[in-house]
Amino acid sequence: MQPRDALTENLATHFNDRTISFDEPRQFPLARRTAAVIAAWLVPGAGHLVLGKNGRALLFFITIAGAFALGLVLSGHLYWPTPDPASTVGFDLITVLWFFTQVGSGLCYIISYLLGLGTASIPQAAASPTFEYGNTFMILAGLLNYLVVYDAFDIAAGRKR
Amino acid sequence: MHVLMMSVYAAMAAVVLAAVDPKSNTTRQRFLHGLKIFGSFLGIGLLLSWILFPIPW
Numbered sequence: 001m002q003p004r005d006a007l008t009e010n011l012a013t014h015f016n017d018r019t020i021s022f023d024e025p026r027q028f029p030l031a032r033r034t035a036a037v038i039a040a041w042l043v044p045g046a047g048h049l050v051l052g053k054n055g056r057a058l059l060f061f062i063t064i065a066g067a068f069a070l071g072l073v074l075s076g077h078l079y080w081p082t083p084d085p086a087s088t089v090g091f092d093l094i095t096v097l098w099f100f101t102q103v104g105s106g107l108c109y110i111i112s113y114l115l116g117l118g119t120a121s122i123p124q125a126a127a128s129p130t131f132e133y134g135n136t137f138m139i140l141a142g143l144l145n146y147l148v149v150y151d152a153f154d155i156a157a158g159r160k161r
Numbered sequence: 162m163h164v165l166m167m168s169v170y171a172a173m174a175a176v177v178l179a180a181v182d183p184k185s186n187t188t189r190q191r192f193l194h195g196l197k198i199f200g201s202f203l204g205i206g207l208l209l210s211w212i213l214f215p216i217p218w
């Protein structure tokens with residue numbers, strides 16, 4: 001063993017190379033991954049909360065729930081697939097498409113539907129000058145939440161931070 | 162009214178798109194990316210409206 005005074009090698013460079021990052025992407029257990037994805041769909045931002053990304057969770061909740069609420073205030077309509085015997089698939093395709101986009105916002109859609117918000121008939125809702133704006137914001141909320149669900153899945157799978 | 166709604170829409174979309182961007186690693190990078198998205202939404206929206214304005218239908 002070398003005496004301390006005889007050491008000539010610069011040890012600082014070795015220690016600099018051994019930095020440990022505490023924020024590296026890591027794969028979460030299957031149960032937590034599944035919980036994160038389901039929570040992310042049900043409540044915007046809840047998936048990130050499950051994964052410990054609290055700041056992003058709050059940001060997503062405010063933005064997406066805010067967009068949905070703004071859509072309701074602007075007289076948007078909650079769409080549900082309407083049967084259409086003339087269509088080859090048996091449903092009016094545009095209502096299927098819009099339902100798919102809006103239901104992405106999870107409980108925002110389900111609770112509003114159960115409370116009867118945004119369920120006025122389309123001619124009645126369309127009488128409001130802000131009807132189209134409202135629909136656009138609710139569609140935006142659903143589509144953005146799909147992205148957030150994918151993001152939560154990527155984080156849980158260890159593909160990103 | 163329309164420009165206000167477009168700006169709110171752009172802001173909400175920009176916030177989420179910037180936050181999920183896999184290439185941005187720091188808050189500053191996400192913020193700048195969000196600003197770019199917001200500006201792009203507004204710029205392209207105004208450009209399209211300017212191009213489409215003379216069309217009567």
